[in-house]
Amino acid sequence: MPMREAVATLRDARGPKDIVIPSMGSAREWMALGPVHDLDFILVPSAMGHATSVGLGLALAQPDRRVIVLSGDGSLLMNLGSLVTISAESPANLVIVVFVNGVYEVTGAQVTPGPETVPVDYAALARASGIQSVFRWSSLDDWRSGIDSALGAVGPTLVVLDVAPVPGAAGPRSPGPTGERVKRFMAAVGVNPIPPVSS
Amino acid sequence: MFSGPQIASMMLDLGVTHVVTVPDSTIGAWGDAMEGIPGLEVIRVCREGEAWAIAGGLYLGGATPLVLIQCTGLFESGDALRNIVHDWKLPIPSMIGYRSYLDQSVLPGDTCLTFTEPILDAWRLPYRLITAPTQLDEVRTFLAAARQAAQPAVALIAEGRA
Numbered sequence: 001m002p003m004r005e006a007v008a009t010l011r012d013a014r015g016p017k018d019i020v021i022p023s024m025g026s027a028r029e030w031m032a033l034g035p036v037h038d039l040d041f042i043l044v045p046s047a048m049g050h051a052t053s054v055g056l057g058l059a060l061a062q063p064d065r066r067v068i069v070l071s072g073d074g075s076l077l078m079n080l081g082s083l084v085t086i087s088a089e090s091p092a093n094l095v096i097v098v099f100v101n102g103v104y105e106v107t108g109a110q111v112t113p114g115p116e117t118v119p120v121d122y123a124a125l126a127r128a129s130g131i132q133s134v135f136r137w138s139s140l141d142d143w144r145s146g147i148d149s150a151l152g153a154v155g156p157t158l159v160v161l162d163v164a165p166v167p168g169a170a171g172p173r174s175p176g177p178t179g180e181r182v183k184r185f186m187a188a189v190g191v192n193p194i195p196p197v198s199s
Numbered sequence: 200m201f202s203g204p205q206i207a208s209m210m211l212d213l214g215v216t217h218v219v220t221v222p223d224s225t226i227g228a229w230g231d232a233m234e235g236i237p238g239l240e241v242i243r244v245c246r247e248g249e250a251w252a253i254a255g256g257l258y259l260g261g262a263t264p265l266v267l268i269q270c271t272g273l274f275e276s277g278d279a280l281r282n283i284v285h286d287w288k289l290p291i292p293s294m295i296g297y298r299s300y301l302d303q304s305v306l307p308g309d310t311c312l313t314f315t316e317p318i319l320d321a322w323r324l325p326y327r328l329i330t331a332p333t334q335l336d337e338v339r340t341f342l343a344a345a346r347q348a349a350q351p352a353v354a355l356i357a358e359g360r361a
Binding site: 041045046047048050053054055056057058059060061062079081082084085088089178179182185186189190191192193 | 256264
């Protein structure tokens, strides 16, 4: 399915209280589709593959909000162990959406590691890690039809979307100074930076 | 060095809500002692880089995390702590076990002694080296001051064996 439409489907479906964490190519597409929500934490700049872990932390700290992480397959490969950690912590409010295109798109579409004959089965990896709500769609129509069931499932949830690489796509541009974005985001969530220790 | 109950009590004093950890033979006992204490969650991760990113998410969500790892895990953590502590400026505190500092008989020439402190300097992480059981209050004061100043901080805990 086309990446932009896949991301747009998620933008349309997100709830007003949901926290969304786009990263890498999905962050580029998310920002291209319009203004960001106060509860969007655009993970740019990022560390390699850690969107799932940032999302786990947020989901544990904010159990009354749904937290939706957008990751690529290349990013997930860099932090596969996070699937096991997520399964162990088992936050019911965490949804991981993995856009699988088989390449490191933002660095020039080099192929991701994997066997030549059989594509890596991310849904099976998630299930084998203990994640029970797992979905996979390859067509845009099926994703549009199924998204409510995925977002409504008891998490942790992993959604695998087979998408086409975007030719010539660049990496995402930072939407602004990180310190200010942290303050705005935490204010939107309704929390303050850690208060001083009482002594 | 310190007992599990001592560390658990200090975590509660400091207002820590989540300890994100990969164990070693010293700090592993501390993590075990913190399991089941009301108000304190222990999150066991697969690799140390994860710990910083999870701690970052916890902080953004209003929790008070602390990363508890060995120095070998510090070496693994570089990209993650760079992003969380420096890109995003999140003041995540940590306690890091300093392998072989007190006893090199198990691993003579352990290169942890060569690289740990230069790596902390390279990542611009303020740290306090703790070498004796009498220094528990110093750990508490150091981490509390860092929190008050909203700065990252590492309590570097000397370990006696690999």
